[in-house]
Amino acid sequence: MKKLLFGAVVLALSSMLFPATYRVAVMDFQGKAVSADDASALADSFRAYLVDTKMFTVIDRASMDKIMKEQSFQQTGCSDTACAVQIGKILNMEYMFTGTLSKFGSTYTVSVNLINVETSEITAAKQAKVKGEMDALLEEVGKIARDFANMPAKRDTRADNRARDEQEAKAKRDAEEKARRDMDEKSRREADERARREADDRSKRDAAARARVASGAEPNILKPILFWSSIGVAAAGVAINTMAYLDPIQKYDNYKNATGDFANKWLNYSNAVVNIAPVNYIVAWSCYGAAVGLAAWWFFTPEMTTTAMVIPYYDGQTAALAFSARF
Numbered sequence: 001m002k003k004l005l006f007g008a009v010v011l012a013l014s015s016m017l018f019p020a021t022y023r024v025a026v027m028d029f030q031g032k033a034v035s036a037d038d039a040s041a042l043a044d045s046f047r048a049y050l051v052d053t054k055m056f057t058v059i060d061r062a063s064m065d066k067i068m069k070e071q072s073f074q075q076t077g078c079s080d081t082a083c084a085v086q087i088g089k090i091l092n093m094e095y096m097f098t099g100t101l102s103k104f105g106s107t108y109t110v111s112v113n114l115i116n117v118e119t120s121e122i123t124a125a126k127q128a129k130v131k132g133e134m135d136a137l138l139e140e141v142g143k144i145a146r147d148f149a150n151m152p153a154k155r156d157t158r159a160d161n162r163a164r165d166e167q168e169a170k171a172k173r174d175a176e177e178k179a180r181r182d183m184d185e186k187s188r189r190e191a192d193e194r195a196r197r198e199a200d201d202r203s204k205r206d207a208a209a210r211a212r213v214a215s216g217a218e219p220n221i222l223k224p225i226l227f228w229s230s231i232g233v234a235a236a237g238v239a240i241n242t243m244a245y246l247d248p249i250q251k252y253d254n255y256k257n258a259t260g261d262f263a264n265k266w267l268n269y270s271n272a273v274v275n276i277a278p279v280n281y282i283v284a285w286s287c288y289g290a291a292v293g294l295a296a297w298w299f300f301t302p303e304m305t306t307t308a309m310v311i312p313y314y315d316g317q318t319a320a321l322a323f324s325a326r327f
Contacts, residue, residue: 021057024050024095025064027084029110032102038134039101042110045138046099049145056149059091067091081115081122088117095123097148107131112144124151223301230294237287 026047031039050056071090078087081098088096099112107129114124126147128140 021055022095023059023093024056024097025059025088025091025093026050026097027078027087027099029099029101032100034101034103034108034134042101042137042141043099046097046112046141046145049142050097050148053145053149059093064091081113081120084115085117085120088115093117101137108134108137110137110141110144112141112148114148124148218304220301220303223298223303226294226298226301230291230298233287233294234291237284237291240287241284 026043028036029039029043029046044061047058047061050058067090068087073087073090078084084096084098088094094117096115096117097112098115099110102109102111108131109127109129111125111127113122115121116123126144128137128144130136130140
């Protein structure tokens, strides 16, 4: 297990040291009408050519076999794409190279496939043929390695996807945090503006109150009292005057329409005419005179009263004593 962890750490460090390269592994080539040793030797040569291109981070054969052994995975007989993808996931590779070496007559053919570990797709395939000796294949696999290095491969691995998802999530969090800060700032500005307006209104009210006291002017509460008093006294005079007029008439009608007890009804009428009516008229006209006097008083009474201020000082504290002189 320790060896497995060591191998994984080595692979991770190699990826960090060469971030612009692709993590790849080369599986043993399958031999058709050729020996397995010849196919494996050609795969080793291809692996060396890939390293020379500086475009790939290639795990060496020994490290690859060690990790596979730790995982109890047998590479022998593993030739299809699914098996290569499974090995690539164990080794944490981005791409896997598989190949075949075959002979037909005097012609040797080498075929190499580039497999995307994440998508399980064959991204690219190269092939070369030579006639005569197998040694000529060494130069051909070198050309194939350089062709793969020059090919614009699309790097879309699980690690890249995770990094992209993390960047998108971070950008979303940053946008949400910025929106929250903007909202908090807007709320703070609005609260500050409300507080400022309230302070301004309070200052204006205080200033108006101080100006009113300093100028000795206050609303005169006597003026509305005088107005409504004059109205009330005049109304009372009208009521009394009406009663003084209607009462004798009613009692005379009682006398005129009486069927008996004439003397008593005549006496009531006489008293109403001689005694009660003059008194009512006097009271009514007195009310009229009082109403006129109150109305005149109301008319000449000022809207504001004059206030005299005495402001003594005691132990640094100010006390205000005020009295009002009303008209």
